[in-house]
Amino acid sequence: MTEYEQMWQELGVDLEKHDRLLRGLAVLIRKHHKKQKNRPVNMDYFDSVLDDPHGHRVKEMVEHRKQGGIVVGSYCIFIPEDLVLAVGGQHVGLCAGSNFAEQDAEYYLPRNTCPLIKASFGFKVSKACPYTQISDLIVGETTCDGKKKMFEELVHHHQTYLIEVPQKKNERSREFFTSEFLEFKTFLENLSGKRVTADNLQQSIELVEGKFKALQRLFNCRKADPAPVSGLDALTVVQLGMQDEVKRFTDQINLLCDELEKRIAEGVGVTQKGALRVLIAGSPMSFPNWRLHSIVEKSGGVVVCEESCIGTRLFSNLCDGLGETVEDKIRSLADRHMGINCACFTPNQERVDDVLRLAREFQVDGVIHYALQFCHPYNNEAGKIKRALREENIPLLEIQTDYGDGDGQLGLRVETFLQLLKENRSEENE
Numbered sequence: 001m002t003e004y005e006q007m008w009q010e011l012g013v014d015l016e017k018h019d020r021l022l023r024g025l026a027v028l029i030r031k032h033h034k035k036q037k038n039r040p041v042n043m044d045y046f047d048s049v050l051d052d053p054h055g056h057r058v059k060e061m062v063e064h065r066k067q068g069g070i071v072v073g074s075y076c077i078f079i080p081e082d083l084v085l086a087v088g089g090q091h092v093g094l095c096a097g098s099n100f101a102e103q104d105a106e107y108y109l110p111r112n113t114c115p116l117i118k119a120s121f122g123f124k125v126s127k128a129c130p131y132t133q134i135s136d137l138i139v140g141e142t143t144c145d146g147k148k149k150m151f152e153e154l155v156h157h158h159q160t161y162l163i164e165v166p167q168k169k170n171e172r173s174r175e176f177f178t179s180e181f182l183e184f185k186t187f188l189e190n191l192s193g194k195r196v197t198a199d200n201l202q203q204s205i206e207l208v209e210g211k212f213k214a215l216q217r218l219f220n221c222r223k224a225d226p227a228p229v230s231g232l233d234a235l236t237v238v239q240l241g242m243q244d245e246v247k248r249f250t251d252q253i254n255l256l257c258d259e260l261e262k263r264i265a266e267g268v269g270v271t272q273k274g275a276l277r278v279l280i281a282g283s284p285m286s287f288p289n290w291r292l293h294s295i296v297e298k299s300g301g302v303v304v305c306e307e308s309c310i311g312t313r314l315f316s317n318l319c320d321g322l323g324e325t326v327e328d329k330i331r332s333l334a335d336r337h338m339g340i341n342c343a344c345f346t347p348n349q350e351r352v353d354d355v356l357r358l359a360r361e362f363q364v365d366g367v368i369h370y371a372l373q374f375c376h377p378y379n380n381e382a383g384k385i386k387r388a389l390r391e392e393n394i395p396l397l398e399i400q401t402d403y404g405d406g407d408g409q410l411g412l413r414v415e416t417f418l419q420l421l422k423e424n425r426s427e428e429n430e
Ligand code: BJ8
Pocket: 075, 076, 077, 078, 114, 115, 116, 117, 143, 144, 145, 146, 147, 283, 284, 309, 340, 342, 343, 344, 372, 374, 375, 376, 377, 378
């Protein structure tokens, strides 16, 4: 037994399932990432993490726990990582983008549940994910109904805490969200035995927002034509950030951006200048959900932005003035999170505005609205996004899909869409 196998076994991981999972992942990486051309050299770090997804980082977390630290997992960007870091904890995003554990999930959850929820829950009950196993606590949220009900089941399998997320954006909701974060702070203090102070919270917020600023810089680079990095690589970077140590990850993105900015100055890209540019908007694409990006880019387009929680929704908002006290800072965090335009808010015109703004800023030829099957919030919002884009004459392809492997139908639809975008371009140039 290898050192890592020993570690996984001690965490209660099902080694046989886990082995199958890692083998499947290696196939996906070969199929999607390794076939790309002209990749930036500084993707090396992220490739090394991809090639060792449950080894080095999990070991760091094991060491962290041996020193008395806690690990907190969550499935949503509404959960403030800053508070976990302030009590000396480590945070890990547990959302999954694979149907590997679907059957295990369906034993407990209805089949017509969104694949992201089934995957996230499935990886817990199948014991195939070391990150879930190592989490001292999983923090849930009341965003969509599917997740809410899944958390009611999850309490029987793991120590769980629930944060109630408001549904409307107004002053009362802001106050309520602040009180939810304050209660969560107290819970974390009791769990970790460490106090949140104005100083350690300030430092944690600066750390997390340093990561957000680096991601903003990465996405800014993607505005260039030719795009200096593929959409698939950019998406993968954001996905890997859900697990990585914050400071190291931030430094690595900034290193990558140094190279991308140089590429832009020299006119170097992953495609020819003038390649068709696509914005993907909608449900989050969690690790290792790479199918749509891969199809677009193998068909000659380039994905230049994701309006998603594995994209702009994650990092676009920063705290606006942190104040002096712990409570001031927590209020500021609640404000920051009220700015996340998740489809769980109503009426959420802000998200429609975001999609239009991003389409302009990234100078896209078209938008793909991506909604997971049975994801009611994003499937419903597709209608108003469609109306808004039509008014601006921006072509839209609406996709509703699951985590299945078949590319056939999806591939055909994407190719037809890209062909339409090409014809639009030619007409504009006439
Ligand atoms: S802030 S998008 S991460 S809730 S895809 S589980 S919405 S049925 S993931 Fe999300 Fe937080 Fe919002 Fe972002 Fe439900 Fe839809 Fe599934 Fe979803």
